[in-house]
Amino acid sequence: MRAMVMTRRAPETRLRQQLVQFGHLCYERHLLVGLDGNLSVRLTDSLVLATRAGVHKGLMTADDLVVVDLAGRKLRGQGQPTSEMAMHLACYRERPDVEAVVHAHPPTAVAFTIAGLSLARCVLPEVVLTLGTVPTLPYATTGTTDLAEAVGAAAARHDALLLDRHGAVCLGTSVEDAFCKLETLEHLALIMKAARDLGGIQDLPTEEALRLRRMGLARYGGPPAAVAAAGAPMADLPDACQACSGCGNPRTDGLAPPAGFSLARLTRA
Ligand SMILES: [Zn+2]
Numbered sequence: 001m002r003a004m005v006m007t008r009r010a011p012e013t014r015l016r017q018q019l020v021q022f023g024h025l026c027y028e029r030h031l032l033v034g035l036d037g038n039l040s041v042r043l044t045d046s047l048v049l050a051t052r053a054g055v056h057k058g059l060m061t062a063d064d065l066v067v068v069d070l071a072g073r074k075l076r077g078q079g080q081p082t083s084e085m086a087m088h089l090a091c092y093r094e095r096p097d098v099e100a101v102v103h104a105h106p107p108t109a110v111a112f113t114i115a116g117l118s119l120a121r122c123v124l125p126e127v128v129l130t131l132g133t134v135p136t137l138p139y140a141t142t143g144t145t146d147l148a149e150a151v152g153a154a155a156a157r158h159d160a161l162l163l164d165r166h167g168a169v170c171l172g173t174s175v176e177d178a179f180c181k182l183e184t185l186e187h188l189a190l191i192m193k194a195a196r197d198l199g200g201i202q203d204l205p206t207e208e209a210l211r212l213r214r215m216g217l218a219r220y221g222g223p224p225a226a227v228a229a230a231g232a233p234m235a236d237l238p239d240a241c242q243a244c245s246g247c248g249n250p251r252t253d254g255l256a257p258p259a260g261f262s263l264a265r266l267t268r269a
Pocket of ligand 1: 036037084143166
């Protein structure tokens with residue numbers, strides 16, 4: 001049994017405002033459309049406040065929220081919990097350190113999954129530093145326990161996940177934190193697409209990616225399992241490299257930079 005994290009939480013009225021504010025931002029930033037996606041936040045260690053099923057995230061109000069327990073039973077609120085609630089609850093059960101979960105359908109990131117291209121590459125230093133890498137989970141039918149279980153398992157090691165042909169799940173210490181990870185993920189996808197269009201994506205040398213990731217885990221923290229693995233030969237990057245479809249990084253064996261890449265070359269560029 002994991003120890004619960006002692007957290008000073010905002011009052012429910014404030015948490016409701018935050019879900020509404022970031023639901024609107026998800027819509028305005030084109031990270032979802034219409035009824036897509038869902039946002040949630042812990043009210044207590046065992047209760048979650050979440051967007052109800054069938055609400056437009058650009059129009060939602062503080063009344064469009066339901067309170068559920070970690071088993072998914074609705075306790076308060078009008079309407080029903082979203083069919084994707086199980087995915088959120090799997091994250092909360094797996095990660096006592098997580099206070100909020102945002103699920104959206106960021107278009108460029110989802111397009112990468114449809115094209116069979118991985119975002120789990122060490123490309124942007126600040127993303128490696130703060131987020132590590134973003135794995136793509138194999139296709140699973142939306143709203144099923146299969147998908148929820150896969151999300152919970154991956155959430156043990158990652159704060160941002162991509163679901164094949166579907167969307168993203170981002171975990172945070174607050175609604176704002178989870179939303180920022182979602183924005184970062186889509187921004188990464190946009191930059192990777194632009195680089196690909198301009199001639200190709202060049203990964204950071206493995207040694208530099210490792211240095212950044214270890215710095216990030218020490219400075220900003222992350223999933224407890226990733227923090228615990230920070231001293232391992234590839235920190236928490238091997239998972240990402242196993243999921244990667246295109247880069248020249250070694251998988252779990254060896255630390256040599258990919259052929260043709262060097263820090264000197266990067267700093268001259
Ligand atoms: Zn979805």
